[in-house]
Amino acid sequence: DGGITQSPKYLFRKEGQNVTLSCEQNLNHDAMYWYRQDPGQGLRLIYYSQIVNDFQKGDIAEGYSVSREKKESFPLTVTSAQKNPTAFYLCASSIGGARGDNEQFFGPGTRLTVL
Amino acid sequence: GNSVTQMEGPVTLSEEAFLTINCTYTATGYPSLFWYVQYPGEGLQLLLKATKADDKGSNKGFEATYRKETTSFHLEKGSVQVSDSAVYFCALSDWMDSSYKLIFGSGTRLLVRP
DSSP states (O other): OOOEEEEOSEEEEOTTOOEEEEEEEOSOOSEEEEEEEOTTSOEEEEEEEEETTEEEEOTTOTTEEEOOSBTTBOOEEEOTTOSOOOEEEEEEEEOOSSOTTOOOEEOOOEEEEEO | OOEEEEOOSOEEEETTOOEEEOEEEEOSSOOOEEEEEEOTTSOEEEEEEEOSTTOEEEETTEEEEOBTTTTBOOEEESSOOGGGOEEEEEEEEEEETTEEEEEEOOOEEEEEEO
């Protein structure tokens, strides 16, 4: 079955530590996205990538980093510079290109808690 | 910039009641509009979409019509079920920096009681 996987489902981190969230897709999609979800605030875009070896900052990129070395993988690193990292993180992918009606497919999410 | 505004929740209904979740948008041009649903502890799933004015998207008994004159895309269902309890997000596609991105509303939680 095609889809998006995120791991782990739950992640605990001590303050001052970097942590990397995994996102893998086997949909052969060109575009991938990372969102942060906080209660009552909807989804906010952290980073996105339209093609391998290229990515752009979204609305809240500070304190995060990404890489896109393979088409199917788009890991997100939450660095110690992120002031309030506790949140639910969602990865998504889409066919990409210049069509505004393309659906984004979402993974199940990773809940990060900073202790 | 472009934005999406949804009615605040939670919306609490009894089973078989009629549902409306309001969504209005601000946009230049003619964006595509979407409704996504998020069940507890899961990611988002596309519920329906519409790509131009007067288009009606529909799926699983839910409907929404793209109203350009009122810049709205309200979600409706004639008879809700307990299994419809979830958070519903309205979104529009926005062309920025040579690519399309989704702009989401803040979400509306629906709770359906038996």
